[in-house]
Amino acid sequence: MGYERSTIDGERSNRTVALAAEFGRMITSGDLLSGDALPTEKEIQSHHGVSRTVVREAIRHLAAKGLVSVGPKVGTKVRPRIAWNMLDADVMAWHLTAPVRRPFIEALYEMRLINEPNAARLAARRIDEAQSERLRRALGGMRDYPRGSAELIAADLDFHRIVLEATGNPLLVSLGSLIERSLSVSFSLSWRQNPQDETVRQHDRVMQAILSGDGDAAELFMRRLIESAFDDVIHALYANGEEETRSGGAPDARKIAEPRPSGAA
Amino acid sequence: MGYERSTIDGERSNRTVALAAEFGRMITSGDLLSGDALPTEKEIQSHHGVSRTVVREAIRHLAAKGLVSVGPKVGTKVRPRIAWNMLDADVMAWHLTAPVRRPFIEALYEMRLINEPNAARLAARRIDEAQSERLRRALGGMRDYPRGSAELIAADLDFHRIVLEATGNPLLVSLGSLIERSLSVSFSLSWRQNPQDETVRQHDRVMQAILSGDGDAAELFMRRLIESAFDDVIHALYANGEEETRSGGAPDARKIAEPRPSGAA
DNA sequence: CATCCGCAATGGTCGTACCATTGCGCCGGA
DNA sequence: TCCGGCGCAATGGTACGACCATTGCGGATG
Numbered sequence: 001m002g003y004e005r006s007t008i009d010g011e012r013s014n015r016t017v018a019l020a021a022e023f024g025r026m027i028t029s030g031d032l033l034s035g036d037a038l039p040t041e042k043e044i045q046s047h048h049g050v051s052r053t054v055v056r057e058a059i060r061h062l063a064a065k066g067l068v069s070v071g072p073k074v075g076t077k078v079r080p081r082i083a084w085n086m087l088d089a090d091v092m093a094w095h096l097t098a099p100v101r102r103p104f105i106e107a108l109y110e111m112r113l114i115n116e117p118n119a120a121r122l123a124a125r126r127i128d129e130a131q132s133e134r135l136r137r138a139l140g141g142m143r144d145y146p147r148g149s150a151e152l153i154a155a156d157l158d159f160h161r162i163v164l165e166a167t168g169n170p171l172l173v174s175l176g177s178l179i180e181r182s183l184s185v186s187f188s189l190s191w192r193q194n195p196q197d198e199t200v201r202q203h204d205r206v207m208q209a210i211l212s213g214d215g216d217a218a219e220l221f222m223r224r225l226i227e228s229a230f231d232d233v234i235h236a237l238y239a240n241g242e243e244e245t246r247s248g249g250a251p252d253a254r255k256i257a258e259p260r261p262s263g264a265a
Numbered sequence: 266m267g268y269e270r271s272t273i274d275g276e277r278s279n280r281t282v283a284l285a286a287e288f289g290r291m292i293t294s295g296d297l298l299s300g301d302a303l304p305t306e307k308e309i310q311s312h313h314g315v316s317r318t319v320v321r322e323a324i325r326h327l328a329a330k331g332l333v334s335v336g337p338k339v340g341t342k343v344r345p346r347i348a349w350n351m352l353d354a355d356v357m358a359w360h361l362t363a364p365v366r367r368p369f370i371e372a373l374y375e376m377r378l379i380n381e382p383n384a385a386r387l388a389a390r391r392i393d394e395a396q397s398e399r400l401r402r403a404l405g406g407m408r409d410y411p412r413g414s415a416e417l418i419a420a421d422l423d424f425h426r427i428v429l430e431a432t433g434n435p436l437l438v439s440l441g442s443l444i445e446r447s448l449s450v451s452f453s454l455s456w457r458q459n460p461q462d463e464t465v466r467q468h469d470r471v472m473q474a475i476l477s478g479d480g481d482a483a484e485l486f487m488r489r490l491i492e493s494a495f496d497d498v499i500h501a502l503y504a505n506g507e508e509e510t511r512s513g514g515a516p517d518a519r520k521i522a523e524p525r526p527s528g529a530a
Numbered sequence: 531c532a533t534c535c536g537c538a539a540t541g542g543t544c545g546t547a548c549c550a551t552t553g554c555g556c557c558g559g560a
Numbered sequence: 561t562c563c564g565g566c567g568c569a570a571t572g573g574t575a576c577g578a579c580c581a582t583t584g585c586g587g588a589t590g
Contacts, residue, residue: 014573014574015573015574016325016573016574040539040540040541041540041541042540050574050575051574051575051576052575052576052577053318053321053573053574053575053576054573054574054575056318056322056541056542057321057322057325060281060322060325060326060329061325061329064325064326064329064330064355065329066354070540070541070542071540071541071582071583072539072540072541072542072581072582072583072584073538073539073540073541073582073583073584073585074540074541074582074583074584075539075540075541076541081435082430082435082438084435084439085352085353085354085439085442086435086436086438086439087350087352087353087436087439087440088350088352088353089331089350090329104435107433107434107435107436107437108436110387110434110436111434111436111437114379114380114383114384114437115379115380118379119379122375165347168372169372169375169376170346170347170349170351170369170372171351171352171372171373171375171376171443172372172376172379173347173351174349174350174351174352175352177350178436279542279543280542280543281542281543305570305571305572306571306572307571315543315544316543316544316545317544317545317546318542318543318544318545319542319543319544321572321573335572335573336551336552336571336572337550337551337552337553337570337571337572337573338551338552338553338554338569338570338571338572339551339552339553339571339572340570340571340572341572
């Protein structure tokens with residue numbers, strides 16, 4: 001609470017955002033490759049029936065995220081994938097709604113696996129009383145709300161967000177928006193193969209460790225928690241057998257899926 | 266090579282970007298607090314002598330980064346700090362050029378300390394031949410170029426970027442832009458209190474570990490490397506005694522300034 | 531054949547006009 | 561007096577049309 005909705009774009013849906021999302025998805029999904037030129041502003045205007053204002057603001061939106069570069073005479077061109085700001089909520093959302101998203105989801109969970117256990121460790125040292133209380137309430141929500149309900153999802157999300165906030169590091173807090181997306185994917189795939197009890201228990205262990213100031217335990221339990229979620233998602237992706245629509249990179253996507261063969265740190 | 270410049274905004278300097286940067290800095294530096302309203306578009310137009318197009322595109326730029334939200338009748342308002350996308354190169358740059366930046370720099374290095382050692386571990390398992398060669402060349406550059414030269418800075422930056430690229434994780438690659446900013450801060454403060462030889466040796470140890478596939482060593486050495494850089498920056502910040510220019514929050518800025526009472530990890 | 535210059539394409543900026551949404555106050559009824 | 565609905569007006573959203581600035585490219589020139 002005391003927090004604004006963070007919708008897919010931080011503002012209401014209007015033509016500018018819709019147009020930006022359309023091109024954003026085209027770019028992230030690979031329909032437009034690095035160096036490819038977008039249509040000229042004039043062409044986009046006539047094709048989409050919008051004014052140049054909308055076109056320009058939409059392109060500015062994309063440029064702000066590093067997806068395109070613009071310049072007189074050269075037009076609007078797609079920047080190399082490496083220059084994109086993947087750590088942007090919109091860019092991430094566009095990736096996650098693309099037809100081929102498995103590698104991206106795996107990368108996302110790998111990122112969580114690196115950051116959230118460490119965040120839990122820091123949170124154990126720095127969490128304050130108000131945050132502790134919010135954490136307890138979030139866990140209570142996870143325990144009480146029915147499986148798959150919107151409240152449960154919100155509670156789960158809150159839990160992770162509060163841990164990140166408790167680190168006091170604004171950069172880690174910003175990761176919250178990424179986790180939000182990844183959770184929404186988990187839910188859309190099939191929520192938690194694991195029994196809800198087990199999931200709650202895992203969260204509870206993390207919370208107890210943080211509240212008692214045990215950084216090592218917090219890190220360990222958070223790692224296990226995310227690994228479980230990771231396994232769920234990977235399992236669901238393979239089970240559903242979705243997205244073979246790409247060239248043929250399905251098999252070696254598995255390579256990325258294994259972040260650490262033996263235990264850890 | 267094979268890479269576009271990633272300037273401060275990904276595009277050339279124009280009035281839109283300049284205006285966005287002006288408000289961006291005002292917001293990140295705390296001159297405008299959460300909930301505060303920016304001037305209306307009309308006021309900004311007359312005050313800055315620019316057209317409404319420029320104003321709107323600039324605000325769109327800020328909205329894309331989560332700094333503001335806009336709406337009819339309500340105007341443009343600053344969003345809570347927690348909603349900002351700190352993991353954006355522009356937002357980060359604005360923070361780093363703000364009068365009070367010490368806490369942010371410390372958060373940035375803490376973030377590096379979490380991610381880069383893990384990235385080094387992953388790189389040790391996944392780096393390919395081309396990346397290995399680029400890594401060797403970057404290290405050579407760090408050894409050969411004179412202290413403080415632009416080439417040295419570029420080589421240092423390349424080194425870290427290549428390690429992140431070698432993870433194959435696009436999200437980690439995006440962290441490269443953050444590291445770019447943090448390095449530029451290091452340089453602006455006073456480059457590497459440490460002797461250059463020692464710095465090169467640290468990088469060399471990381472590289473050897475990665476090239477030999479020793480993930481544990483790569484992680485360890487990368488951690489030490491970043492801790493050294495962290496110490497340098499902290500030391501320089503305290504030595505320079507900069508940024509007491511704020512209202513009166515100078516003393517308790519120290520509280521945030523101590524991310525790790527005793528050693529760590 | 532090399533160099534320079536000018537054209538034209540394309541984004542950059544500007545100004546105006548009108549539409550859409552919504553906060554807020556006015557007005558009428560209970 | 562209090563409450564609720566309704567309309568005004570402020571503000572952003574969209575749309576045109578014009579002109580400026582930059583730059584790729586090809587033709588003119590030595």
